[in-house]
């Protein structure tokens with residue numbers, strides 16, 4: 001029994017010695033090898049050699065990340081690479097550098113690059129392209145600030161394309177897309193100054209020196225006299241009515257300045273002249289007025305036409321002569 005154990009022990013010791021020598025030998029070989037060489041990977045795509053890398057997972061991650069997320073700065077959204085690189089182990093001399101950068105560049109060249117950018121649209125038509133959505137927002141805001149006519153028709157969409165468009169900067173885009181709003185038509189403000197005249201029911205049934213001689217404004221028939229009372233009027237008649245057909249020209253009884261030309265309530269269309277020295281003449285119920293306030297007319301000039309406007313029951317001229325606001329009987333001066 002003892003000798004069997006002894007034999008085994010001797011064998012065991014021989015094995016141990018052998019293994020130790022083997023380990024030392026391998027160690028020396030490894031030491032020599034790895035002091036000169038280092039482990040690397042040859043990268044190939046479809047058998048085409050791309051280069052060597054020291055860290056295949058780092059390189060592969062970089063490629064995967066790029067395929068998935070692209071590169072914002074270059075507007076690359078993602079890259080479609082159909083065939084992925086293969087890695088095979090090899091030993092290269094220690095001073096050999098990784099070629100990750102050039103491998104990466106070669107590999108992404110084999111893929112289809114999709115660019116991400118934004119199109120700015122006006123009425124659904126692509127007008128220009130920008131890099132970021134923030135620029136789109138800025139362009140729209142710019143057009144709003146300038147109150148561009150198309151400000152509400154501007155939108156944007158994200159684009160994924162294999163070619164990149166030329167970008168337009170915000171300032172230029174706003175300037176290019178701006179459309180001036182049509183200006184509201186300028187309506188000249190009619191300063192319709194019809195003037196003003198006294199119409200109070202102050203009567204003087206006598207005569208006064210007007211300082212001027214008057215002519216008849218129209219020829220016709222007297223239909224209502226000065227001072228007459230009528231249910232049609234709130235007070236006695238402040239003028240003289242002369243019937244004539246509509247359109248009959250009315251002449252200025254004397255030279256003077258037009259101080260009223262327009263609508264005057266119950267008088268209808270009326271024109272009034274100032275002859276100086278407080279003397280005014282009124283021509284009421286006209287169908288047409290031919291002179292404007294401020295114009296000077298000579299005696300006999302056609303200033304208006306007979307009509308039936310205002311409180312009137314038929315075409316006639318209502319003429320008044322007023323001196324310092326008091327109505328005088330026209331009949332005593334002109335008929």
Ligand SMILES: [Zn+2]
Pocket residue numbers: 224237239240241317318319
């Ligand atoms: Zn009258």
